Amino acid sequence: MEMKPNAIDLVRDDFPILKTSNRNRPLVYFDNAATTQIPSQVIKAMTDYYIYHNANIHRGVYELSERSTLLYEGVRKKVQNFIHAKSDKEIIFVRGTTEAINLVAHSFVRQQLKPGDEIIVSEMEHHSNIVPWQLLCQETGALLRVIPVTNIGELAIDEYEKLLNARTKFVAIMHVSNVLGTINPIKQMITLAHAHHATILIDGAQAIAHLSVNVQDLDADFYVFSGHKMYAPTGIGVLYGKKKCLSKMTPYQGGGDMIEKVSFYALPVFADFPAKFEAGTPNIAGVVGLGAAIDYLMQVDLSLLRAHENKLVDYALSRLINMSYVRLIGQSDTRISIISFVVDRVHAHDVASILDVNGICIRAGHHCAMPLMERFNVPATARVSFSFYNTFSEIDHFLLVLEQIRKMFLCV
């Protein structure tokens, strides 16, 4: 189906920031993998929350607190439906992907590890899915094993199969790479992990806005993501865990709401999950915003918009491939709308600065994936990442500036 131009214009109208500027030029926002922009529907839901419903949850007997609690718990249901979880009790609100991974490391994996046990991650992971496991290995004497990445930027699944063994206790893998854009074959990887009685966590940070996620169909034990990469605000994220996993978990933080009974003469009695892992007053407005973002994604024609994203990335790739001074880092065909590249003899930060003064926001650096930079032997890459509100003419503008950069730096 051909994308009608007005469908994208309509979507763009929902995002007020797209009408603003960057360095006095019309804003071209190509850093959606870092954080996505917020539609006015989400902004309104959060404003309304503060105007009409603001109260602490699970505490007051008054109507206002009841309303706030209902809103908050209602979003748990929305998330459950959005990722097709079996129960809303399996949805735990956290700060983001990073906190979700740390929570699982601390409360689920740690207690099971003995010296010599193994945890598997991959070479393309974000630091947030490496460092918590390194810390845990340091503490317990477990070993971190790493699935290598192939030259085109895919996971070497045959190597993964070789790494799995009876000592493998846990596997932690990203659904989609924030650098390469590659979609990993996580369903197959989950099946393989389970065949070796290992539990597996999927870092869905880059997948959640671009792919349909069905945690039951995937059979994921844990699936985690951040709101701010799916048109919701920062400071809110989700830890999905299967009931059977959550019920084995020890508390993460102690405090109010996670407790049933506290006394100086007896051991504390913990609340059941999800409350057990949501100590203290949570980010209620953030949860409301997340719920509104899910509503937004349900209300737009998502398959049409995702098809548009795919066309954008295909178009950009087809043009970049023909630019001899551009090297693509990651050439998998199974990908989302993220492209990393290096420009011959021009550092990624210079590329980003020159795009910046032309109004175009891109990311340059190691993208919190230093091991992957090492793998491809580059200090940094430039990265563009598209959302459905981006346009072909924005990409043309970007390509034109790239050509300027070449002229400026290479004098040709």
Add this chain to the structure above:
Amino acid sequence: MCLDLQALYQEIILDHNRHPSNFKKLDQANYVLEGYNPLCGDKIILYLSLHNNLIQDIGFQGEGCAIFTASASLMTEAVKGKTVEEARKIFKLFHDGMTTSKDNHIPFDKLSVLSNVKKFPMRVKCATLAWHVLKTMIDPVSDDLDK
């Protein structure tokens, strides 16, 4: 090219990026120090041949963006053949020029082009990395350096 861009990437910056001065390992260096900017991965090794309080020769090797490379190159030109005191003075002029909010330029010859980087706060660290390495090497605490 738009004005901001011209300001940041003046021809002199591009030139020094393409052909940096003193871009070499100094085998006879008696002081060597590395610097690293973890944010963007800029890396430098600075070599000094420092005798009788005089920077007789200076060289650098490294990897980074154009702002970093040009700044390091211009710095080596500015302090080569200078005494440690003179080099400290130049550092101070550079540092003040880079940190004051005013539009004033670094009153030192070619170095003034670097003050344009101030308009791009995220890039200031690129311009200052080499200088901070030098500063560490010639700081008063290491006055007993060489006699």
